[in-house]
Each structure stands twice: as structure tokens, then as C-alpha cells.
Amino acid sequence: MGMSWAWRGVLLYLALFLIHFPFVLPKFFPLLINDQNLLLYNLKPVQFRDGSTVRIIGEVVSFSQGPRFACGFFCNQSSDRYLLSIFILFYKDFEIQDTIGPQVVWSANQTNPVSINATVFSSSDEGLVVQEADGTIVWATNINSEYISALNLTDTGNLQLLGENASTVWQSFDHPSDSLLxxxxxxxxxxxxxxxxxxxxxxxxxxxxxxxxxxxxxxxxxxxxxxxxxxxxxxxxxxxxxxxxxxxxxxxxxxxxxxxxxxxxxxxxxxxxxxxxxxxxxxxxxxxxxxxxxxxxxxxxxxxxxGNCGYPTVCDGYGICTNGKCSCPEPKNDKRYFKQINDSQPGRGCSLVTPLSCEASLNQNFLENFLELKNITSVTFRQDLVVDSESCKEACLKNCLCKAAIFQKYTWSSFVGDCYLPSQNFSLKHAEVNDSYTSTTYIKVQNVPRAVPSPEQKNHGKKINHFIIIVGSGVASLFGLFILIGIFFHLFWKNKDYDETEEYYLDHVPGMPTRYSFTDLQVMTENFKKNIGGGGFGTVFEGTLIDGTKVAVKRLHGINQIKKSFLAEVETIGSIHHFNLVKLIGFCAQSSHRLLVYLYMSNGSLDKWIFHKTDGFTLDWHKRKKIILDIAKGLTYLHEDCSKKIAHLDVKPENILLDENFNAKVADFGLSKLIDRDQSQVVTIMRGTPGYLAPEWLSSVITEKVDVYSFGVVLLEILCGRRHFDRSQPEAAMHLLGFFKEKLQKKQLWDLVDKYSEDMQLHGAEVVDMMKVAAWCLQSDFTKRPSMSVVVKVLEGVVDVEENIEYNFCNPPISNPRARVMYHEVNVGSATALLDSVLSGPR
The missing domain is CATH 2.90.10 (Agglutinin, subunit A)
Structure with missing residues (x-):
């Protein structure tokens, strides 16, 4: 019997409805959630030509070509971390076009990105949840709902959690990130x-x-x-x-x-x-x-x-914006106080030719002054004081952190106005014509006037001249004295030229972090009150920024050795950014002071968590796995994702820092070396820490694979819970690599699993499997070691460990396993000049 005309009409109506009113239905959307705990795993990734990747959970279905909303995990080209996001994709012939990158319009976990193996699930206690592969919850909607029926993405780009009767219990439209639809x-x-x-x-x-x-x-x-x-x-x-x-x-x-x-x-x-x-x-x-x-x-x-000049970073520090174009303050009395940080990019701002020094203001041979700029004001002017202009300047002089006195005088008053005292670099602009006030900016600058000899010095000079006239033989002595003075001034100016060169260089490093004066850091650290670590030629102190952010301030000692390492660290980490690299907030290069300011890592360095068993520091297996993966990702970024390869050259537990969530971040780039992409290897001098040095250091011809070797040593230390060289062990077990080789041959690797950790013993089989990764990284022939990106894939379970592994591990002799080596460079020909570091140890 044929279908009735009534049913045919109903089906035709439904077809027309679906065509004219597209609804959410991906491979599964709207997603029915009946068990209240349905996991949504990442689907097959889609890679775009701009370097970004998405893993689509669901998308809006449409029968037309063009843009379309989708939901899933997003990762852009500058990171390997993922965000749960809503993005717009371009479709043609029902296929995603990879030539047009995804436009992200909402992100859930922007401050806490996740790895490739993260999942999403629903919970009646928290609603929608993003969970890391190790089980850590990184983001949740934080709603209590007894019943969640579906997850829905509307054709307007609104992600919804639906409750009973399809009511909306949560929606992304109520929680915008950086965009509005x-x-x-x-x-x-x-x-x-x-x-x-x-x-x-x-x-x-x-x-x-x-x-x-x-x-x-x-x-x-x-x-x-x-x-x-x-x-x-x-x-x-x-x-x-x-x-x-x-x-x-x-x-x-x-x-x-x-x-x-x-x-x-x-x-x-x-x-x-x-x-x-x-x-x-x-x-x-x-x-x-x-x-x-x-x-x-x-x-x-x-x-x-x-206007174009109304944005705080339009011309950055000290730059003056005029009709959207940036310039530095003009010279005054033939004295040039400012210079462009980057001549080809005026928007990068300006820097002082002579950096401000609070110490100098206390010296009678120095004078702090103001450069007056009429009809100029700050983009972010605010009222700090209501005073006259002289009191405004005086208040700035008394505050070492103050960079300028910006004064707006009321036209109805003969002298009183608003005073703003910024303590960090600021962008300036021409003040608008206003009947209510006039604006003047007084930038604090530093001059070095010629010293005026004292009366005693003048009298002494007269006596010498009189003596020279009477005694002709004194001419020879005076001539000799002039020679000594000349040598002294030659050495003095040579050192001054080096300092100026370094100052100029630092001001032209791309992506420079904040530059602080030494006085700024004295204030931050309460005059370097709390020592939180140190070693080699440096000490680390705890500090606090004005906004309450805790920082670690690394103060370098030994001025004859630190300048090149300081430049290496600022240049390397100042221009890169990755979740698993320690964040450099700022630096100080003033006189003989060289300091680096990092974001504070509350859990300190890795060594205290794996070596100091008696202090109550322990890490379970899941945390150790995450730390190992974090280190590998940080090194992968250095080796493969930067414009130049960066070899760290000092990978060890002391240089791995842990934040409050035990996210690991690679630190201390004082020995690092930049390698051009077209270079397969470089010639350099030996540098690093004994015990972590790859065998090829003996030839001075190295690649980024020296970091892979060091990672293998660190990995073994994490798994075994002991140092690579431990005198407290029996003689046969003092050298971990030799003991590791012996246990490998006897198939007794379980004996090496950290015996101080009950949790590690419970997961002994997994620990033993990961020791094979360490063995692969420790191959004597660097060509047989994996790249760090391959290591990441192995740790994530995507790739298997190479089967053809040699167990003939070797290491340069260990004279002092806790020292850091810096051998002198000999006959390296045209090799890149070394940037040695002299700071080692924990933060």
C-alpha cells in the first residue's frame, strides 16, 4: 500500500524546514548526554596552511558554501598547546578549505592550554569540563545541574548546555573571551x-x-x-x-x-x-x-x-605620537637624551641614551634633570596629585621609580594642576587644544657635567707646576705619570665603550622584555632580602612587582665573565615564548649590575623534588610523566619551532622549574647557542655541566642532539629518583649510566625504579618502558638519537621506541659532577663566537 498524501506532505514540510533552518549536527551535534559523563575525544585533526590545527568536536551543518561555525580544540602555529574554542571555518563542496585559517571567536581555557590528548566531558557537578590527559581538570563551566541533556552549537556560534525541556543552563555568549558575534x-x-x-x-x-x-x-x-x-x-x-x-x-x-x-x-x-x-x-x-x-x-x-595616537602602546616607551607616526623627544642644548630602539620600526619606542640611576642622584658629581616637552601628555594620563609644576617635579625626583612628571595646569589657576607620576615606560602624544588646561611633560633624564676641581686640587697643581719650573728633572717623572694616566683612561674608555655597545645591543634585540633600573629591583626585592637559590656566579632573590606578581630576580656576579652570558640569555629567551619555557619579565643592565627578572615558580627547581628525599618532597608517577613531557615540549620548541634552532646546552634538573600546578618550564639560557637552519652542526667550545655532557663534546662539533642526550640523563634521574653520580651508592652503582647498562643487560630494570616512592613502585612496568626512551636518547652516536619532537610523540603514544638501540653508553669523565664547565676556545676557525655563562644552580 502506498504512502498517504498526508504523510508525503509532512515529509515535504520537514525537508523544506531543514533546508531553510540549518541546525547543529556534526558527526554528532546536538550531542545527547544521557549518562552524564560522556567523554568527547579529539577527532582527526585538520591542519591549515597558516600553521594552525583544529580538532573538531562538532560543527553547524549548512547546505551552502562559505563560512560555518565549529567547536573543538584549536592550536595556532606559535604553540603546541590547545584551547577549547569556537571558530569559523570556510567550506567548499562540503569540505573544509585549508587555505583559509580558522577564525577563533571564543576560547574556554585561554590561560591554561592543554595537550593534544586532552578531553572534554560533562558532569552534573561542574557542567562542561576540559581535562588534561593526566586527569587534571583545567577548565569547567562550574554549574550544578541535576540533568544535562545535550551540548548544542547554534548557527549564531553560541555553545549551549541544555537541561530539562531543552532549557539553556549555560551558554558561551554569557562568557565572552576576546570577541563578540x-x-x-x-x-x-x-x-x-x-x-x-x-x-x-x-x-x-x-x-x-x-x-x-x-x-x-x-x-x-x-x-x-x-x-x-x-x-x-x-x-x-x-x-x-x-x-x-x-x-x-x-x-x-x-x-x-x-x-x-x-x-x-x-x-x-x-x-x-x-x-x-x-x-x-x-x-x-x-x-x-x-x-x-x-x-x-x-x-x-x-x-x-x-584617534590613532590614543592607544598606550602605539609608540611604546617614551615615543611621541603625531598623526599616527612615532618619534623620539628632540635633543636639547645639543644633547641627545633618547634614541630609537629600532630605526626601522619607530613604533617600538625610544630608550634613554644614559639610563636613569637612583645611586647617581646621590653623588654630587651627577645631576638629575628634566627634559621639558610642552603641549605633550601621556596617553593614559591620570591624576596622582593636585599641586604646582615644581612640586610635581620634586615628587618625581624623590621617587626613584618615577620616570616623568606629567603636569596639566588648570587655565583658571595661576599654578595649580593635575600631576601624574608614571613609574614605567609610557607612550606620549600631542595634547589636544583645551580651554580647561595646558599640558607639559617633564621626562627625568640624567646628565654628567664636567667635574670642577676643588681648591685643594688647584693648590696642589700650582705646587707641581712650580716644582717643574725649578727642577727640570721633574719633567721626566711627570711625563711618565701622563703615560700611566693615559693607559688608565684608555682602559676606562674601552670598558665604557663595551658597556655602551651592550646597552645599544640590548635596545635593539627584537621583542625585548621590560627594562628595570637597579633601584627598581632593590625596591622589588626589599634590597635583596630573601635569597631563594643560587650557584656558580649568581644568586636568586624573591621579589614582588607593583601589581603583586611574585618574581624571581637572578643577580649575576663576576663582571669579567657575565656580560656575554647575560646577552645570550636576554637575546634567547627575551624573543621567544612558549608555555614550557620560563617567562623572562624583565632585566637590568646598569653600570656593573646585570640582573634578570623571571616569573616566580612557586615549586622551585626539579632537583629538590627528585633528589631530596629527606625533606618531604615527593612526586607521584603521573606528575613525573607530565614533567617529562613538558621538558620534551620545551626543548622541541627550541630546536624546531624558532626561526633559528636554539641549543640549550645545559639541560639538568636544576634548570627545570615547576609552577604551582607542577607545569615544568625549561630555564637558564646562559649557555645557549643559536644555530642557523641551514647549519647541520656547529663548532664551539665545551660548555655545560659534567654528567650531562654528550660524548661528541670531546670533538667540539655539536648539534642540538647534545640536548637530547642531556634530556636522556635527566629522564633517567627522574625515573630512578637519584643523581647520575651518587657517592652514597655502592661503588658499582655510583655511576647511574654504567649501572643502567648493567641492569639492561640483565633485564633487571625494575631494580632502578625510585624505591623511595610507593606510587612509582606501583607503576613500575610503565616506568621501565619509559627507561627505553632514555636509552634511545643516550646513544653514543648522536645520529642515532631521536629528535625531541619524536620523543614527544613517543611519550604521547603516537610513535614506538626504536628497536635497534645500542647500550654502550658513555660520558666524558666526571671530575666534579656538581661543577659547570667552561673550557677555553681553541682553533675553532670560523665558528660562531661563544657566549659563556657563569651562573648555574637552582632558582
Whole structure:
């Protein structure tokens, strides 16, 4: 019997409905969650030509070509860490086009990215949860719902958790990250937070855009707290909404204030737009252009009000913005106080020719002065004091951290005005013509006037001259004295030239971190009060930034040796960024002082957790596995993902730091060496720590595989819970590598598993399997060792360990296993000059 006309009509209606109203249904979406704990594993990755990768959990189905929302894990080209994200992909013939990169419009775990093996699951206690491979929960919606029926992605890009009767119990639209989609609201109390940079989205940046009842505010975070650079005043605002063609303000009763309160967007009213608050503080709108198949910026919303010069980092430190162009303060009285940090990039800002010194101001032969700039003000001016201009300058002079006195005098007063005393580098701009006040900036600079001889010195000189006239033989003695003085001044100026060269070099290193004065660091560390570690030629102190952030300040000693290592460390880690590398916040290069400021790692260095059994420091197997993988990822980034290969050359437990969550970060780049991509190996002198040195160091011809060898030693130490050389062990077991070889041959590796850890013993089989990775890394022939990226794949279970492994491990002799070697360079021909380090030890 045929189908009735009624049923045919129903089916036809459903077909038309599905065509005109696309709904969420990927390979599985909306996802029904009946067991309240359904794991969503990453699906097959999609790689794009811009270097990014996505692992799609679900996508919006559409029968048309063009952009489409999807949800899953996202990783960009600057990292191997993943974010749970919503992104827009471009489809053609129902296939994702890898030529057009994903546009990320929402991220869940921006401050805590995860590895490739992370999962997502639902929980009645916490809602949607992102979990690391080791079981650590890194992000959750934190909702309590007895019943979660489905996970749904709407065709507007809103990710929803649905409860009973398909009610929404949580949605991503209520938790914006750095972007807004069409129809999405930013309510009072919510904010957008910029990413760290346009290419590095796995970390929050300095800028935030927030809404309160008085309007929309944009801030830049600094050591002094939030600095406001934009305010759109709108009384009793309830929310702002991104609408097609505008960004509009609404009151509590959802009434639009009026067209004059809108940000109007000059657009063709495309249905594919998104708004992003970006790493430079701009709020930009992007629109899909079907004709050119690209995302194009169609509006820069805040600029209409504050202009191109209204952004805090437009010209960076000390730079003056004029009509969107940057310049340094002009010389005064033929004295040049400032220079461009990068001549080809004026927006990088300016630096002082002579750095400020609080100590110098206390010396009568030095004079601190101000460079006066009329009609110039700070982009982020705020009122610190209400005083006259002289009192404003005096307050700055008394504060070593103060960089300038920026004064705005009221026109109705003969002398009183607002005084702003910034303590860090700032961007300047020409002050707007205003009937209420005039602006003047007094930048603190340092001069070195000629010394005036004292009366005693003058009298002494007269006596010498009189003596020379009377006694002709004194001419020879005086001539000899002049020669000695000449030699002294030659040496003095040579050293001064070296310092100036170093100062100039540091100011031109790309991506430089914050530069601090020595006085700044004295304040941060309470005059270097709390010693938290040290070794070699340096000491590490605990400090605190103005915003409360804890830091570790590494102070280098031994001025004759440290300059090159200091340059190596600043140049290497100052220009790179990875989750598993220690973050360099700033540095100090002033007079003989050389200091480095790092983000504080609350759990210290790895050595105390695997060697100091009596102090109560223990690590379970899961933490050790994670630490091993973190170290491997950090080294992989250095070897393969930087523009130049970076060989660390001193990988050891003391140089692995652990944060509060036991995330491992590779530290101490004082011995590191940059290797061009077209170089297979380099010739250099031996450097590193005995016991961790690869055999090929004896030939001085090395590759990045020396780090792989050192990693193998560290891996073995972590698994065995002991140092590579331990005098407390029986004589046959003192040298770990020799003992390891013996146990391998006897197939008794279980005997090496850390016997002080019950958890390690329980997972002994897994530990023994990982020892094979160590054996592979310890091959005497460096060509047979794996790359660090292969090691990562092995640890993640993607690749198997090489079967053809030789167990003839060897190591250069260990005269003092706790020392750090720095042999002199001999006959290296055209090899790259060595940058030796003289600092070792824990943080």
C-alpha cells in the first residue's frame, strides 16, 4: 500500500524546514548526554596552511558554501598547546578549505592550554569540563545541574548546555573571551580580554574592555594597575550588543539610547561579521568578503573617538605620537637624551641614551634633570596629585621609580594642576587644544657635567707646576705619570665603550622584555632580602612587582665573565615564548649590575623534588610523566619551532622549574647557542655541566642532539629518583649510566625504579618502558638519537621506541659532577663566537 498524501506532505514540510533552518549536527551535534559523563575525544585533526590545527568536536551543518561555525580544540602555529574554542571555518563542496585559517571567536581555557590528548566531558557537578590527559581538570563551566541533556552549537556560534525541556543552563555568549558575534551582548560586569599577541593566542594580553553602568571602558594593565585609555560615557547602561552594522548601547528596559550612541560600522550588512578586542588595544570588526574569499577589517571602533595616537602602546616607551607616526623627544642644548630602539620600526619606542640611576642622584658629581616637552601628555594620563609644576617635579625626583612628571595646569589657576607620576615606560602624544588646561611633560633624564676641581686640587697643581719650573728633572717623572694616566683612561674608555655597545645591543634585540633600573629591583626585592637559590656566579632573590606578581630576580656576579652570558640569555629567551619555557619579565643592565627578572615558580627547581628525599618532597608517577613531557615540549620548541634552532646546552634538573600546578618550564639560557637552519652542526667550545655532557663534546662539533642526550640523563634521574653520580651508592652503582647498562643487560630494570616512592613502585612496568626512551636518547652516536619532537610523540603514544638501540653508553669523565664547565676556545676557525655563562644552580 502506498504512502498517504498526508504523510508525503509532512515529509515535504520537514525537508523544506531543514533546508531553510540549518541546525547543529556534526558527526554528532546536538550531542545527547544521557549518562552524564560522556567523554568527547579529539577527532582527526585538520591542519591549515597558516600553521594552525583544529580538532573538531562538532560543527553547524549548512547546505551552502562559505563560512560555518565549529567547536573543538584549536592550536595556532606559535604553540603546541590547545584551547577549547569556537571558530569559523570556510567550506567548499562540503569540505573544509585549508587555505583559509580558522577564525577563533571564543576560547574556554585561554590561560591554561592543554595537550593534544586532552578531553572534554560533562558532569552534573561542574557542567562542561576540559581535562588534561593526566586527569587534571583545567577548565569547567562550574554549574550544578541535576540533568544535562545535550551540548548544542547554534548557527549564531553560541555553545549551549541544555537541561530539562531543552532549557539553556549555560551558554558561551554569557562568557565572552576576546570577541563578540552578531547578536551577542556584553553586559554590565563582563569584559573582553585581549590575547597576548596576534599570533600567540594562548595567553591573555595587557588590554581589557569592560562595561559598567557608567559606560564602556578600555584599560591597559601595568605595574601600577589598570590604566584607562578609553571611556564611552553612557548613563544607566545595561548592556551593549553587536548588531549588524552597529554596536549599540541599551538601558535596563532594553531600550536603545539612540543612533548617536551607536558605533556605526560601514559595511554591506553581511551576515558574517565578528568583533575582536585585539592585542594592541583596538576593537576591530571583521567581515567575510565572498568575492575575494577573505576576512577583511571593516571598522576600528575606538579609533573614531581617541584617534590613532590614543592607544598606550602605539609608540611604546617614551615615543611621541603625531598623526599616527612615532618619534623620539628632540635633543636639547645639543644633547641627545633618547634614541630609537629600532630605526626601522619607530613604533617600538625610544630608550634613554644614559639610563636613569637612583645611586647617581646621590653623588654630587651627577645631576638629575628634566627634559621639558610642552603641549605633550601621556596617553593614559591620570591624576596622582593636585599641586604646582615644581612640586610635581620634586615628587618625581624623590621617587626613584618615577620616570616623568606629567603636569596639566588648570587655565583658571595661576599654578595649580593635575600631576601624574608614571613609574614605567609610557607612550606620549600631542595634547589636544583645551580651554580647561595646558599640558607639559617633564621626562627625568640624567646628565654628567664636567667635574670642577676643588681648591685643594688647584693648590696642589700650582705646587707641581712650580716644582717643574725649578727642577727640570721633574719633567721626566711627570711625563711618565701622563703615560700611566693615559693607559688608565684608555682602559676606562674601552670598558665604557663595551658597556655602551651592550646597552645599544640590548635596545635593539627584537621583542625585548621590560627594562628595570637597579633601584627598581632593590625596591622589588626589599634590597635583596630573601635569597631563594643560587650557584656558580649568581644568586636568586624573591621579589614582588607593583601589581603583586611574585618574581624571581637572578643577580649575576663576576663582571669579567657575565656580560656575554647575560646577552645570550636576554637575546634567547627575551624573543621567544612558549608555555614550557620560563617567562623572562624583565632585566637590568646598569653600570656593573646585570640582573634578570623571571616569573616566580612557586615549586622551585626539579632537583629538590627528585633528589631530596629527606625533606618531604615527593612526586607521584603521573606528575613525573607530565614533567617529562613538558621538558620534551620545551626543548622541541627550541630546536624546531624558532626561526633559528636554539641549543640549550645545559639541560639538568636544576634548570627545570615547576609552577604551582607542577607545569615544568625549561630555564637558564646562559649557555645557549643559536644555530642557523641551514647549519647541520656547529663548532664551539665545551660548555655545560659534567654528567650531562654528550660524548661528541670531546670533538667540539655539536648539534642540538647534545640536548637530547642531556634530556636522556635527566629522564633517567627522574625515573630512578637519584643523581647520575651518587657517592652514597655502592661503588658499582655510583655511576647511574654504567649501572643502567648493567641492569639492561640483565633485564633487571625494575631494580632502578625510585624505591623511595610507593606510587612509582606501583607503576613500575610503565616506568621501565619509559627507561627505553632514555636509552634511545643516550646513544653514543648522536645520529642515532631521536629528535625531541619524536620523543614527544613517543611519550604521547603516537610513535614506538626504536628497536635497534645500542647500550654502550658513555660520558666524558666526571671530575666534579656538581661543577659547570667552561673550557677555553681553541682553533675553532670560523665558528660562531661563544657566549659563556657563569651562573648555574637552582632558582
Amino acid at each position: 552578531l547578536g551577542q551582548k556584553l553586559s554590565v560586569g563582563q569584559k573582553l580580554s585581549s590575547a597576548a599577541s596576534a599570533t600567540y593566542q594562548i595567553e591573555r594580553g595587557l588590554f581589557s574592555l569592560s562595561l559598567d553602568i557608567d559606560g564602556l571602558f578600555a584599560f591597559r594593565q601595568s605595574n601600577e594597575g589598570p590604566e584607562r585609555y578609553y571611556h564611552h560615557d553612557s548613563f544607566s547602561t545595561s548592556y551593549v550588543q553587536f548588531m549588524n552594522g552597529s554596536f549599540s548601547f541599551f538601558t535596563v528596559d532594553d531600550k536603545l539610547f539612540g543612533p548617536h550612541k551607536d558605533f556605526l560600522i560601514p559595511s554591506a550588512l553581511s551576515s558574517w561579521q565578528y568583533m575582536r578586542f585585539e592585542s594592541d588595544g583596538h576593537l576591530r570588526v571583521y567581515e567575510w568578503k565572498q568575492q575575494s574569499l577573505e576576512w577583511k577589517e571593516v571598522a576600528d571602533l575606538l579609533t573614531a573617538d581617541i
